Amino acid sequence: MKASSSLLPLLRSRMQGELLALVLLHPEREYSITELAEACGVSPTAVLREVERLVGGGILEDRRVGRSRLVKARTDTPLYRPLSEVIAITFGPLPLLAEALSGLAGVREAYIYGSWAARYSGEPGPPPGDVDVLVVGSPDQDTLFDLAEGVSRRLGREVNVHRISPASWAASSPDPFLTSVRERPLVPLPLEQEKE
Structure with missing residues (x-):
């Protein structure tokens, strides 16, 4: 299991935060255990244990389709909205930025750097005030700003x-600038498709 993160010390592990961010910030979508494991970079067994805890706690819901187990956020509980807000603030940058940049023409690579990347990597410190993103490529600057x-x-x-x-x-x-970015923690954004 991935080490704990300084982003939200209340959570047991960084994997727990990544899983919650993925599922809670995309409440309309169902994920298989395999998809969650691949996205979090851990074994399906580790994800399954965490999913069982979260389903038991009423945070997630699951259903079986054949041999697959599909998981999604429970949005019908009083806990959903405040928990999803906390997760968005702490672990949300990774899935939300990856999703947004994946469809943008001209993006070859993208990374989160600065204080958010440092906390994500386990460096202690105060909660990050902002999120710094390095985009490698030639996307339209106005589109990138929007x-x-x-x-x-x-x-x-x-x-x-x-x-x-x-x-x-x-x-x-x-x-x-580039020297300082390279010397500090960098979190690569998993872009689904790279476009020229």
Whole structure:
């Protein structure tokens, strides 16, 4: 199981936060245990144990379709809204930014850096005030700004996007900004499809 995170010390593990973010922030969608395991980078057994706890606690609901077990958020409880808000603020940047950037033409890679990435990686410190995102590629700057604004509203915190060219990212640039970004924790965003 992944180590605990400094994003929300109330949770037992970073995997628990990732799983809750994925399911609670996409309440219309059902996930298989395998999909959740792949998204969280853990074994299906680890996800299954966590799902059973969360179903037992009334946070998630599940159903069986053949041999598959499908899981989704329970939105009919008083706990859903406040819990999903807390999870959005803490673990939400990863799934929400990945989803938003996956469909944007010109994005080759994207990373979260700064204080959010440091807390996600387990570095102690105060809760991050904003989320810093590095986008490698040539997406339209106005579209990128609008996307950041939309994710900011969902997260309840500012999202700052910095765009750089693939050549700048690949080079051993003496740029102080890129040097500092590379020396600190970087969390890659899992983009579903890369578009030129």
